Amino acid sequence: MKFLGLDIGAGSIKAGIVDEFGFVEDESIKITHSRMENSDFQEALKTIITPYLSKYELSGIGLGSPGPIDIANGIIFSSANLPKVDKFQIKRILNDFTKMEIEFNNDANCASLGEYYFGEGKGSSNLFVFTLGTGLGGGWVWNGKLFNGFEGNGMEVGHTTIIRGGALCGCGNLGCAESYFSSKGLLARYKDASLSSLPTVKDFFEQVRIGDENAKEILNFGVEVLAEATRNIVNLLNVDTVVYVGGLSQSWDLFGDNLEKSIRAKVFPVLRDRLQIKKGKNQAILGAVSLILEKRNHG
Amino acid sequence: MKFLGLDIGAGSIKAGIVDEFGFVEDESIKITHSRMENSDFQEALKTIITPYLSKYELSGIGLGSPGPIDIANGIIFSSANLPKVDKFQIKRILNDFTKMEIEFNNDANCASLGEYYFGEGKGSSNLFVFTLGTGLGGGWVWNGKLFNGFEGNGMEVGHTTIIRGGALCGCGNLGCAESYFSSKGLLARYKDASLSSLPTVKDFFEQVRIGDENAKEILNFGVEVLAEATRNIVNLLNVDTVVYVGGLSQSWDLFGDNLEKSIRAKVFPVLRDRLQIKKGKNQAILGAVSLILEKRNHG
Numbered sequence: 001m002k003f004l005g006l007d008i009g010a011g012s013i014k015a016g017i018v019d020e021f022g023f024v025e026d027e028s029i030k031i032t033h034s035r036m037e038n039s040d041f042q043e044a045l046k047t048i049i050t051p052y053l054s055k056y057e058l059s060g061i062g063l064g065s066p067g068p069i070d071i072a073n074g075i076i077f078s079s080a081n082l083p084k085v086d087k088f089q090i091k092r093i094l095n096d097f098t099k100m101e102i103e104f105n106n107d108a109n110c111a112s113l114g115e116y117y118f119g120e121g122k123g124s125s126n127l128f129v130f131t132l133g134t135g136l137g138g139g140w141v142w143n144g145k146l147f148n149g150f151e152g153n154g155m156e157v158g159h160t161t162i163i164r165g166g167a168l169c170g171c172g173n174l175g176c177a178e179s180y181f182s183s184k185g186l187l188a189r190y191k192d193a194s195l196s197s198l199p200t201v202k203d204f205f206e207q208v209r210i211g212d213e214n215a216k217e218i219l220n221f222g223v224e225v226l227a228e229a230t231r232n233i234v235n236l237l238n239v240d241t242v243v244y245v246g247g248l249s250q251s252w253d254l255f256g257d258n259l260e261k262s263i264r265a266k267v268f269p270v271l272r273d274r275l276q277i278k279k280g281k282n283q284a285i286l287g288a289v290s291l292i293l294e295k296r297n298h299g
Numbered sequence: 300m301k302f303l304g305l306d307i308g309a310g311s312i313k314a315g316i317v318d319e320f321g322f323v324e325d326e327s328i329k330i331t332h333s334r335m336e337n338s339d340f341q342e343a344l345k346t347i348i349t350p351y352l353s354k355y356e357l358s359g360i361g362l363g364s365p366g367p368i369d370i371a372n373g374i375i376f377s378s379a380n381l382p383k384v385d386k387f388q389i390k391r392i393l394n395d396f397t398k399m400e401i402e403f404n405n406d407a408n409c410a411s412l413g414e415y416y417f418g419e420g421k422g423s424s425n426l427f428v429f430t431l432g433t434g435l436g437g438g439w440v441w442n443g444k445l446f447n448g449f450e451g452n453g454m455e456v457g458h459t460t461i462i463r464g465g466a467l468c469g470c471g472n473l474g475c476a477e478s479y480f481s482s483k484g485l486l487a488r489y490k491d492a493s494l495s496s497l498p499t500v501k502d503f504f505e506q507v508r509i510g511d512e513n514a515k516e517i518l519n520f521g522v523e524v525l526a527e528a529t530r531n532i533v534n535l536l537n538v539d540t541v542v543y544v545g546g547l548s549q550s551w552d553l554f555g556d557n558l559e560k561s562i563r564a565k566v567f568p569v570l571r572d573r574l575q576i577k578k579g580k581n582q583a584i585l586g587a588v589s590l591i592l593e594k595r596n597h598g
Contacts, residue, residue: 126449149537150425150570159567160531163463164524173530173565225463231472232459232531238448266472268458271449 001059003292004052006045007107007284008065010081010134015048016285017056022118024285026052037084042093053098060292062103063090064110064284071152074104080134103291106152107131107284112139113146113294114287115243120278124241128233129280130157130226132248135170136178136185140237145298158182162228167192180225183248189218205251223255227262234267234275245280252279300358302591303351305344306406306583307364309380309433314347315584316355321417323584325351336383341392352397359591361402362389363409363583370451373403379433402590405451406430406583411438412445412593413586414542419577423540427532428579429456429525431547434469435477435484439536444597457481461527466491479524482547488517504550522554526561533566533574544579551578 005024007014016027030048032041052058068077074091094102105113112129115121121129121141131137136158140147148154158178159171166175170184179185183201190204191197194214198204207215230242242263244252260277267275304323306313315326329347331340351357367376373390393401404412411428414420420428420440430436435457439446447453457477458470465474469483478484482500489503490496493513497503506514529541541562543551559576566574 150539150573154535154537156534156567159534161461161527161565164461164465164527166463171567228460228463233535235455235458236453236532236535238453240449266460268455268470274449 002056003289004049004056004058004061005285005288006049006061006063007110007288008063008076008079009107009284010066013044013048014285015052017052018286018289022286024283026055027285032082034081034083036082038086038088041082041085041088045090045094046097049094049098058098058100060103060289060295061094061098061100062110062288062291063094064105064107064288064291065090067106069104069106069152071105071148074102103288103295105146105148105291106137107287108137108155109139109146109148109152110284110287110291111245111280111282112141112287113290114283115245115280116141116144117290117293118283118286119281120243121241121280124239124276126237126239127241127243128237128239129243129245130230132182132244132246134183134247136182136226136229137246138233140239142237146294157229157233160229160232162225162232177225177229181222181229181248186218186222186248189222190215193218201248205254208251208254219255220258223259224262227259227266230259230263231266234263234271238271240274241276241278243278243280245282249279249282301355302588303348303355303357303360304584304587305348305360305362306409306587307362307375307378308406308583309365312343312347313584314351316351317585317588321585323582325354326584331381333380333382335381337385337387340381340384340387344389344393345396348393348397357397357399359402359588359594360393360397360399361409361587361590362393363404363406363587363590364389366405368403368405368451370404370447373401402587402594404445404447404590405436406586407436407454408438408445408447408451409583409586409590410544410579410581411440411586412589413582414544414579415440415443416589416592417582417585418580419542420540420579423538423575425536425538426540426542427536427538428542428544429529431481431543431545433482433546435481435525435528436545437532439538441536445593456528456532459528459531461524461531476524476528480521480528480547485517485521485547488521489514492517500547504553507550507553518554519557522558523561526558526565529558529562529576530565533562533570537570539573540575540577542577542579544581548578548581 001020003018013030076088108131121127127141138155138157163175167179169176169179300319302317312329375387407430420426426440437454437456462474466478468475468478
């Protein structure tokens with residue numbers, strides 16, 4: 001069986017063919033631009049999909065996108081990276097174009113299912129996946145089933161309070177986890193401390209590597225906050241496996257050990273002893289295709 | 300149909316007959332003492348149960364107890380109010396005595412199911428119940444089913460971090476919600492601030508009523524922490540109804556309005572607009588009997 005996976009990311013659409021064993025082949029990337037409107041975005045999607053439709057007999061199409069989205073109606077309301085895209089009816093448009101059902105969800109949920117079916121969460125009966133990206137997201141797969149929450153809003157772990165009265169978050173509240181461990185959060189805290197701006201979180205981690213004291217301190221504090229957020233999830237949901245994915249997880253060597261040590265010091269022993277803490281495999285195409293498996297297994 | 304509900308509380312065992320509509324009758328109370336050992340506790344249970352066995356044709360027995368317990372094996376490991384009771388095999392003992400199956404769970408889970416079936420959570424498809432007692436507990440009923448977590452440890456909402464580096468909690472961590480809003484937490488914070496001890500949380504609320512500035516400030520701060528803990532639950536689990544039960548909820552008039560206002564200022568609008576915030580009905584006997592309904596509906 002061949003599935004088509006589509007991942008809408010920051011600055012591009014990625015596509016690839018996946019078989020039922022999670023083997024990925026024939027990948028391609030279509031660059032997107034911030035000036036794209038609905039019609040341009042639609043053209044870009046058709047351009048990347050068209051070759052796959054003629055070359056393969058597809059058994060399903062899965063698609064992941066950053067929020068805010070409406071899963072049930074298949075709508076991308078807006079996109080931080082595509083500011084001119086507005087209420088884009090992605091499910092209907094792709095359904096008309098491909099004559100196939102499209103499985104659609106937000107990128108954090110896709111990443112969680114992807115780790116469950118094909119990554120570091122395989123075999124877990126209670127898995128939480130943190131998405132460490134521009135923001136801080138999360139997804140929960142319990143007894144093999146994704147928790148979608150209300151209209152697919154579920155698991156806003158980035159917007160849980162860890163430090164009451166702490167740093168101002170983009171959501172308007174104070175002390176959210178996202179304000180301390182996400183690209184946005186780390187860069188904002190660095191600016192507070194050093195009064196100088198870094199363009200991207202890669203530059204931030206580069207500062208940590210070259211020994212910038214401000215950057216090191218902010219990372220260490222962020223790790224403590226992420227450990228508290230993880231503690232809260234473990235104590236609440238009794239998860240047996242926590243996996244971290246997303247752009248920031250590529251710098252796992254700079255914080256993974258400290259994160260694990262801090263989490264293990266904080267959670268209840270009965271939950272700690274069976275807890276697995278891992279950096280994820282991070283394959284967005286597999287995440288998108290996992291939506292098709294979720295649909296088949298749980299309707 | 301007649302069910303027998305049993306509630307093991309601080310200082311007593313309560314019993315009552317409940318019909319399928321939630322009408323409670325024929326209630327009785329057996330006082331317990333801190334010097335009771337396993338055999339005395341067993342006698343007390345038999346004494347309160349015996350009259351019901353001869354008087355009614357029972358369709359089920361439900362029993363709630365404070366933790367730590369083992370739901371699957373029906374064991375009360377220990378009890379804060381019965382320090383000499385140790386690994387009490389309550390399910391086997393009552394099963395032998397009554398020749399009936401015993402449905403058994405911790406008091407926070409019973410309270411949650413009780414609000415779902417007979418109280419302020421009726422009709423909710425995503426209900427969280429906070430238990431405001433000696434500690435701070437919680438239970439989640441999602442699509443009509445209780446979330447038990449790993450070996451029934453679930454939902455340790457009192458031990459989620461709200462103020463990183465905050466007050467020392469009984470669990471050994473800093474800044475847990477329970478350190479700020481529970482009998483233990485409010486009394487400890489009052490002692491920190493005023494350097495004088497109050498014997499019970501009733502005395503604490505009495506100080507609030509007579510205008511003690513320390514007590515008022517500590518209550519207001521505790522309410523803010525409870526609002527943050529509630530925000531975290533709403534943003535994570537997308538619950539549509541939050542209900543507060545337990546001893547401290549009897550002083551709802553002193554904090555309920557502030558709590559609701561603070562929660563509504565913090566949660567995402569899409570979740571806030573449908574959110575119900577209520578003081579519970581707080582009927583422990585109904586909670587215990589709800590376990591029988593849960594078993595029938597969900598096995």
